[in-house]
Amino acid sequence: MELLTPLKPMSRALATLNRLVASLPDEETLYDEIGRIAVEECGLSHAMVGIPDEEGWIHVRSAHGKNREAFSRARISVRGDLPEGKGMIGRAYRASSPIVENRLLDLPEMQIWRSVLEEMGTGSSAVFPFYRGGSVHGILSVHDDSRDFFTSDLVDILKSMAASLSFALDNIDRKKSQTLHEEVLLTIKNYYRAMGEVNEFLIGIPPPQELFQKVCDTLYARGDPKGAVIGLLDSKAATIVWSAFAGLPSDWVASLELSVGPDEAGTESLAGEVLRTSKPRLVNDCLRHPLPQSLRSKLEEQSIRSAAAYPLFRAGKPTGVLIAFSQYSGFFGEEMERLLAEMSQNISFALDNYDRKIDQQKNERTILTLKNYYRALSKINRIVANVTPPHELFSRTSEILHESEQTSIVGIAELDRETGLLLWKHFAGPESTWVGSLRLPVQPVPGKGAPGSPLLMSFHQGHPLVVNESMETTSDSFLRLLSTKHGIRSAALFPVFRGGAFYGVVAVVSRQSGFFNPELSNLLDEVSRNLSFALDNYDREQERRSQEERALFLSLHDPLTGLPNRRLFYDRLDYARKTAVRHGTAFAVALLDLDGFKEVNDRWGHKAGDHVLTAVSSLLSTLLRESDTVARLGGDEFGIILTGLSSGDTTDPSSPMIKPGLDTTLDRILEGIRGIREVDGFPVAITGCLGVTIFPSDPSEVDQLVMNADRSMYAVKKAGKNGWKIFSPPVSSPDPQFVLRKRKRLK
CATH class of the missing domain: 3.30.450.40 (GAF domain)
Incomplete structure (x- = not known):
């Protein structure tokens, strides 16, 4: 019994700490609270959280206990070459392992702190390192007045507290990292807009x-x-x-x-x-x-x-x-x-x-072209800043670049990694339909050898390809094709990357020789780099949205079955009641509890029990309509909302509360549950108890509707299980009346 006395408050203290960790406190609050919990809730005499500086000296971040000021007077190091680093704290920090001493003052290496320990009245002490980012970050030191105080069970609980502290620090860092990441993305967008404004000014x-x-x-x-x-x-x-x-x-x-x-x-x-x-x-x-x-x-x-x-x-x-x-x-x-x-x-x-x-030094035509392309670059930058989807981004970029010079032909191709070909899905310009049929090999395909255009392999290293003249005599077959078949005299192709890998090409071709001066080539090169940035920015945004949607789903659904959880169930129940009041319709609320589920867990294990729950969830989802709701409320309890019930005559004159078809639905549910006879190759025998209440026959508020269905469900259990009951509100009698429909239990 004496061993259990400190274990109970320490276990409660660990639960308190875990709740604190879940609330994502700031770092100083975390240090202060773990010290307070250790002293006030665990009953220890003193507690201290310390973190070493760059030279290895411990700085007290939190101290609790009647003589907590003594900690600040103790000079402690984590360096093994110093006398102040040979004590419990230094050894625990360097070994990354807890150290427990139940007769502290007997240790020779602790004598340099003897006066401090006697002032604190320490008989036993334990030191636990905690971590941050996978490395030891500091120590939690706890003391008790009595000797031989720290048993192995107490040490295990204190280890868990140190582990919770480490987890909380990593959580704080993850939160800061996420916040910083979001701020950086916002700043990048702002700087991109700034560059767009400057570019517009440059026009x-x-x-x-x-x-x-x-x-x-x-x-x-x-x-x-x-x-x-x-x-x-x-x-x-x-x-x-x-x-x-x-x-x-x-x-x-x-x-x-x-x-x-x-x-x-x-x-x-x-x-x-x-x-x-x-x-x-x-x-x-x-x-x-x-x-x-x-x-x-x-x-x-x-x-x-x-x-x-x-x-x-x-x-x-x-x-x-x-x-x-x-x-x-x-x-x-x-x-x-x-x-x-x-x-x-x-x-x-x-x-x-x-x-x-x-x-x-330049003629007006050159300057006008450069201005138009700069205007195009500004428009493209605005599209980039809006995190535009890739298909729309490429389509609008092609149109904008063509508008800058009406005689040019613009195409944007994406790499088909299965064939190693560039597929031209976006193009604009006079007589440019032929661009869509081009198939340009730029990547080796296993079993098919190297591509036929060596020059274009340079795209993978981020090198552009600009040819201003003599395209008809070039050694590259693709460029010769453009010249001889389509009259192209100059071409500029710039690679586009996504996630650091080659993704495609933005190309501008002209029937004029010498069309691409260095300034224009630089602008087009910037367009390709901006498109690469836009693709990565779009992917980052999609990942962020996906994580938000996943987090929202998990907050409203049961992780095992994927069904709505209790929170979403009550939300839909409230909506069903408001809808029924507004339109004068009826709906039923049912609570289902499984009988025999505990035996499955006890006999075949919790994994088999989980498979029973998923099987029941799948059964209920199959039997009910899309407009109905089935939720897992916890354990082996499910909640069901059956909306849009008919207000016609009952199909069962002996049960006036039963709406047409409701009894059939309830029977099918119970029959289906009885039909689950095997899970993971193990025989199982489960049945169900259904408690039902019907609105507006039962005009109660949401919470009371659930309570009434729950009362009906427990009445079924008392009556022999494997059946369903419908709650009937009191009319003249003070006691509630129930409508009972028993089902024969399978042998």
Whole structure:
């Protein structure tokens, strides 16, 4: 009996902790509550949750007990090379295993904490490591005044508490990861819209200063609220001169000095390395990244935690830098980096485009074409931002690209992985119906050898194919076919990827030679990369929706049988009652309980019992109409709602409560249950008890309707089981009357 005394409160305490874990508390609440539960509900004298820092010293995150302040005075480490790390806590942490000492003060290695332990009155102690992300994260240390207190049963319960703590921490991390993932997706969408707005602005070929300010304003409005700056290189002074900014104080920007070369300590500013190497530089943790101290101090003034710097080019040479700032560490991920890189490329393109406009180096036709394609790119970006389904995305992209240049022919093909062929399902342009019949081999098929177009195999490595002339003499058979049979003189094909794998091709062909200048090719290349991003974004969105739908289904259905659960049953019952009141119709509520089910579990095991439940569920779903409801309420109890009952005369004059056909339905249910004679090769003998009440003969509210059906069901059990009863509300007698229909039980 003495052993059972602490086990009961500890078991209840474990249940309390599990309920807490299910509520997804924050980390500090979790640590505090597990300590409180250990002391107040388990009856232990003291409890402490500790987590080591980078140097291995334990920091107390939660302490409970009459002398809990003593924990903060104890200097404890998890390092084995220190005396403070040779105690129970250090050993348990390093071994990733619980340690129990029922005579703590007798241990030599614990003497350095003897005064603290005597102050706490500790006789026995147990230490349990807990985990986070699969690694030991901290320890739970519990104490009791008496010696020999921690039995193996108590230790097992405390292990379960530590395991629940580990599970809760992983749950917190999963929730944070999901939230961060959703925030990143939203930010990516916003940056994509920002790029669309900038691209639309580029259509007008604005002067550089207007362009720079528009970029900064758009990034500040659409992206992180810390803002952005654009600076131009002063090659004589070897410094950056700020040309535009948004979201940051003007005096702060004016005092921000970035040199092109490294400082005396050899550390680089945000701009120097970018301009010298012509490559972006990402700093996702400004507090830890090697930066000049003066720059680090400037960034801390504005609580800037991450920055991304991209070179801007003019006539192929570095001319300036675009820097985006964020208040969050780790803000600039892979997708964000790609989007900002594209934006910097577009700015560089716009600078060159402006120079071309001023110098009149390009004829009006070229400029108009580029403007149209830029407008097309902007339209496509808006479609991408709306997470458009692939079929619609490709169809509209083909139309938009064709509208940019009416003489061109546009096609988008998808890879058929079974045949290794590109199938052209989306195309637009004059006399372009022949595109739909093209079959272009781009992937080896097992047993059929390599494809006939080696050039197109480069698509799998992400390389485009642009041919501006001499298509009729090329060694590629596909390009020769386009030239000789369809009069094509220039072609540009760009690969599209989905989930990192080659998915298809976007192609533009023209009957003009030299149609694809470098600028147009770059724009089409960006279209293909945006389509790849759109496909991945669509897949992510579909996965998110699928998970939400699955979670909703599981919250309303029984996981074993797939039937509606108690919550959905009551919801449908409430709807059935409101509908019956509104339209003056009748419906029945039935509760079914299985007899003989316990014997199946006891004799053949719970797996066989589960198969009985699924067999009964399948039987009920087959016997009832789609408009009816059958739900598993728990255990071997089922709920049934039979709607749309006829209000005509009864088929059984002796039972005035029975609606026409209802008795037949109830008989078929019981007969079907009796017919289940074998499960998993084992003989079974089960029957059912049905309790029924009919609305509006029974005008009760929802809860009372269920209670009345339940009373009828238990009356059947008392009367010998294997039958059904219909509840009859009291008329003149204070006791309820029942209509009973017994069925012969099978021998």
